[in-house]
Amino acid sequence: MGQITLEQVTKSFxxxxxxPPLDLTIEDGEFCVFVGPSGCGKSTLLRLIAGLEDISxxxxxxxxxxxxxxxxxxxxxxxxxxxxxxxxHMSVRRNIAFPxxxxxxxxxxxxxxxxxxxxxxxxxxxxxxxPGQLSGGQRQRVAIGRAIVREPAAFLFDExxxxxxxxxxxxxRMEIGELHAKLKTTMIxxxxxxxxxxxxxxxxxxxxxxxxxxxxxxxxxxRSPRNLFVAGFIGSPKMNLLEGEVAxxxxxxxxxxxxxxxxxxxxxxxxxxxxxxxxLGSDTFLHVHDTGLAETVTVRATGEVGLRHGDRxxxxxxxxxxxxxxxxxxxxx
Amino acid sequence: MATQHSRSxxxxxxxxxxxxxxxxxxxxxTMTLWFSFRRYLPLRGGDLGWAGFDNFTRFVTxxxxxxxxxxxxxxxxxxxxxxxxxxxxLALLLDQPMWGQGIVRILVIAPFFVMPTVSALVWKNMFMxxxxxxxxxxxxLFGADPIAWLSEVPTTSIVMIVSWQWLPFATLIxxxxxxxxxxxxxxxxxxxxxxxxxxFTYIILPHLGRAITIVLLIQTIFLLSIFAEIFVTTGGAFGxxxxxxxxxxxxxxxxxVGLGSAGGVYAIIxxxxxxxxxMRIVGKNLDR
Numbered sequence: 076m077g078q079i080t081l082e083q084v085t086k087s088f089x090x091x092x093x094x095p096p097l098d099l100t101i102e103d104g105e106f107c108v109f110v111g112p113s114g115c116g117k118s119t120l121l122r123l124i125a126g127l128e129d130i131s132x133x134x135x136x137x138x139x140x141x142x143x144x145x146x147x148x149x150x151x152x153x154x155x156x157x158x159x160x161x162x163x164h165m166s167v168r169r170n171i172a173f174p175x176x177x178x179x180x181x182x183x184x185x186x187x188x189x190x191x192x193x194x195x196x197x198x199x200x201x202x203x204x205x206p207g208q209l210s211g212g213q214r215q216r217v218a219i220g221r222a223i224v225r226e227p228a229a230f231l232f233d234e235x236x237x238x239x240x241x242x243x244x245x246x247x248r249m250e251i252g253e254l255h256a257k258l259k260t261t262m263i264x265x266x267x268x269x270x271x272x273x274x275x276x277x278x279x280x281x282x283x284x285x286x287x288x289x290x291x292x293x294x295x296x297x298r299s300p301r302n303l304f305v306a307g308f309i310g311s312p313k314m315n316l317l318e319g320e321v322a323x324x325x326x327x328x329x330x331x332x333x334x335x336x337x338x339x340x341x342x343x344x345x346x347x348x349x350x351x352x353x354x355l356g357s358d359t360f361l362h363v364h365d366t367g368l369a370e371t372v373t374v375r376a377t378g379e380v381g382l383r384h385g386d387r388x389x390x391x392x393x394x395x396x397x398x399x400x401x402x403x404x405x406x407x408x
Numbered sequence: 409m410a411t412q413h414s415r416s417x418x419x420x421x422x423x424x425x426x427x428x429x430x431x432x433x434x435x436x437x438t439m440t441l442w443f444s445f446r447r448y449l450p451l452r453g454g455d456l457g458w459a460g461f462d463n464f465t466r467f468v469t470x471x472x473x474x475x476x477x478x479x480x481x482x483x484x485x486x487x488x489x490x491x492x493x494x495x496x497x498l499a500l501l502l503d504q505p506m507w508g509q510g511i512v513r514i515l516v517i518a519p520f521f522v523m524p525t526v527s528a529l530v531w532k533n534m535f536m537x538x539x540x541x542x543x544x545x546x547x548x549l550f551g552a553d554p555i556a557w558l559s560e561v562p563t564t565s566i567v568m569i570v571s572w573q574w575l576p577f578a579t580l581i582x583x584x585x586x587x588x589x590x591x592x593x594x595x596x597x598x599x600x601x602x603x604x605x606x607x608f609t610y611i612i613l614p615h616l617g618r619a620i621t622i623v624l625l626i627q628t629i630f631l632l633s634i635f636a637e638i639f640v641t642t643g644g645a646f647g648x649x650x651x652x653x654x655x656x657x658x659x660x661x662x663x664x665v666g667l668g669s670a671g672g673v674y675a676i677i678x679x680x681x682x683x684x685x686x687m688r689i690v691g692k693n694l695d696r
Contacts, residue, residue: 146598156596160593165610225600
């Protein structure tokens with residue numbers, strides 16, 4: 076079990092309130108991702124849930140019981156840190172055994188759980204090595220192993236993949252996803268990378284300056300961002316946000332159209348010159364200037380499209396997929 | 409740029425310094441070795457010729473030899489234990505955020521800047537004096553009889569004085585080590601259910617291993633040769649005669665340079681044994 080509820084939680088450091096009153100419920104078994112730009116308070120929020128920071132007011136409930144003043148160890152949560160925080164002087168086996176040793180789990184049971192975790196995480200051959208002798212990905216798995224053996228009510232991940240290279244990150248992303256599918260334990264995952272959020276989450280919580288901007292499934296956030304911030308943050312490349320006449324024509328202050336919802340056609344309403352063309356193989360991202368709009372328009376074209384720098388293109392946005400926002404930046408439906 | 413030419417030029421330019429340092433070390437060493445085989449009594453006839461191994465046998469068979477070795481080891485060991493244990497605790501304390509941290513840290517380092525002779529005199533006259541010392545007043549305040557520190561518990565007194573001098577050094581090295589510990593490790597241990605004591609035993613202490621080794625090695629080297637503290641306080645009486653002090657007495661009080669030099673050679677050998685011993689046991693810590 077691992078339902079976590081935050082009720083009117085706030086956090087202040089001195090006079091500075093980093094988390095204004097905030098309500099959030101994370102259901103049992105859910106994979107919840109906190110995402111936002113750096114400094115948005117997402118790590119602080121995770122540390123409040125973990126108990127590493129004390130909340131200034133409000134309540135944190137784990138499975139319905141108030142855990143606001145419970146020490147971190149007794150909240151039944153396991154955390155994977157950004158730096159992995161492995162104990163450098165202990166072997167992998169002793170690292171994984173450490174939380175069980177502290178909890179007084181019998182030796183036989185410890186060995187059983189270590190074996191199981193090592194097998195699940197492909198660490199069996201490395202149990203007697205020191206963390207210093209492992210690669211980044213292996214250290215990451217040891218950190219996860221140390222969390223698993225505690226059989227926690229929920230896992231907390233603090234930007235766990237940010238120290239890995241791109242290829243490894245994709246691999247670990249899948250491993251963590253599979254782990255969640257297998258364990259069906261609540262996981263809270265903090266990241267600044269919206270791709271990680273989109274690919275892994277059941278529920279995404281978008282944060283800005285300690286405020287929750289929107290909560291929803293990845294597709295909900297993609298389809299109907301509640302405000303300009305979420306619209307600009309979710310999706311890669313970023314949504315085109317256009318102001319001025321085009322927006323006024325749609326009875327909005329700002330309109331948003333995703334690069335994938337603009338087609339390259341023979342004659343469309345917008346035409347301009349291609350600036351940078353990013354050929355990724357599967358897709359081509361065109362940055363089109365001089366369309367008569369104030370902003371540069373990003374367009375996704377097929378991978379094989381032969382357009383280059385300086386070419387003239389004509390564009391047709393799919394008007395039914397416009398996102399409309401008012402002057403306050405809120406969505407108009 | 410390290411061509412053949414520039415390398416030999418570099419050697420040439422370093423040579424004076426290297427030769428000077430080598431001479432600085434070799435001349436006294438050779439003289440000590442030379443005198444240790446001579447019968448040399450400055451006030452009783454001067455250099456009286458070869459003595460063979462007489463000086464060496466006389467030095468170790470003297471009734472003062474083994475007690476002095478024992479005293480040396482007690483003082484060195486005692487100071488090491490006190491400075492490392494208190495040093496770790498003080499380092500942990502100073503690592504806590506507090507008001508006036510900078511000034512407190514400077515105050516903690518201060519004793520290290522006091523010359524050994526001065527600090528020994530301060531301790532002897534201000535603290536340990538049986539009639540006017542602060543400790544005597546403190547004892548009387550509680551209705552106890554003041555202790556005549558330097559005659560009743562002379563070795564303990566010297567250990568106290570020397571520990572006071574060396575504690576800042578240990579604290580400083582250990583404090584930098586404590587500060588280099590990754591905070592996330594401590595938080596991870598906290599999440600893993602480790603009590604403050606377990607966090608200390610399993611995380612902080614192993615992390616300090618290397619720093620403790622360094623403190624141990626450096627302090628041992630310096631503590632083997634403490635002299636001023638004994639000279640100023642007890643003058644080697646009441647069983648506080650260390651090996652260094654015994655050599656001093658042989659050369660200057662008994663005016664027997666040959667015998668003292670033989671003691672010096674023993675001291676060199678003892679220091680090297682201790683050094684090798686320490687390197688073997690704790691040096692492994694430095695390899696990691």
